Amino acid sequence: MTVRLVHVLTFADAQVLDVTGPLQVFASANDILRQRGVPAPYVASVVAAQAGPVRSSSGLALVAEALPEQASDTLIIAGGWGVYAASGDAALVAWINRHAQASRRVASVCSGAFLLAATGLLEGQRVVTHWSRCEELARRYPGLQVEADSIYIQQGKLWTSAGVTAGIDLALALVEEDLGRALALEVARQLVVFLKRPGGQAQFSVALTQQQRDSRFGVLHEWIGQHLQEALPIARLAAQACMSERSFVRHYRAETGQTPARAIELIRVEAARRLLSDTAAPVKRIARQCGFGSEETLRRSFLRVMAVTPQAYRERFSG
Incomplete structure (x- = not known):
């Protein structure tokens, strides 16, 4: 050999x-x-x-x-x-x-x-x-x-x-x-x-670098995190950022490298990640609390972002 x-x-x-x-x-x-x-x-x-x-x-x-x-x-x-x-x-x-x-x-x-x-x-x-x-x-x-x-x-x-x-x-x-x-x-x-x-x-980290406070849209990201259960269309986000919809989408992509929809998904997944590891709340309740609507929608987003299911993540990281 x-x-x-x-x-x-x-x-x-x-x-x-x-x-x-x-x-x-x-x-x-x-x-x-x-x-x-x-x-x-x-x-x-x-x-x-x-x-x-x-x-x-x-x-x-x-x-x-x-x-x-x-x-x-x-x-x-x-x-x-x-x-x-x-x-x-x-x-x-x-x-x-x-x-x-x-x-x-x-x-x-x-x-x-x-x-x-x-x-x-x-x-x-x-x-x-x-x-x-x-x-x-x-x-x-x-x-x-x-x-x-x-x-x-x-x-x-x-x-x-x-x-x-x-x-x-x-x-x-x-x-x-x-x-x-x-x-x-x-x-x-x-x-x-x-x-x-x-x-x-990403399973082991806070993957949302777009939530940094020094980001141009840091304040908006904090606001999104406080309104996850609500509908968050482009018009509402643009108004919160005091910009026109077209200008908001253009500047947001240039600043963060992703669409507002993708950012909202990541913020919701991050919120779900914390609840899965830090609480014993049922997955269905976490899905509603984080704005996914249904457990299946949470599962699909979690798989897309974290490459594991919510249940598998909880089993691995829950205290």
Whole structure:
């Protein structure tokens, strides 16, 4: 069996799970195959700009090897609050760029996308990062196509993942690509995680960036949130915004990138999401309270936005 070198790049104040999550996936794949008498397919190590202990943001120090000259089969770049300082290290960025060219595939976990983007390798690519950093990534690197809800994205040899535990999802996908679905599923079972997680990271976040107070329509969004049970036609929204209907629709789309109808659906789904997780109210009552009218209409909208049913969301996130 081919031996694959996996290097996980860390730095000061990296998120420790960005490093250890993927490492455990590869270690578990090795363990399963060794038990069958098959040689371990992965040789994984943590690397950093300087060899020795590297303190993570949690306080746990990781013992790293020096940056290798030998090409990786897979290079994985961790994220964390230290990613900004790491992105400003010209020698490290140059090493990633050079090393990535020779590696079979390159991946970033969580905000590691910022460090990978600093090399220019992600230019023009579809990418994802932690849900709370997607807007910042798009602003810093406007040439990237940032998708806020994906768990991970593959673009040729380049892979990016969402926040923290999504690094496990990404590593399982890498094992599946290398060794097949059956083995990846065994690893997922051993780690007690999904092989392919249902839904996107919107399940774990407040996805409504259009509700930010500094938005031009922030006050309108707050007003919509207070009138969800009522009919909200364009004429009423335009009047609330003190604009003509035509001008309102044009300016709203230009500001938010979506139609008013889509925004109302998202605000209603967000309200339903909170009620599902924070209360024991029946789904039918939540549907009426959030302006969906019927349970089936709520279900269709919830599936469209969150990629799971209201009941499945409640089972997963209710306290």
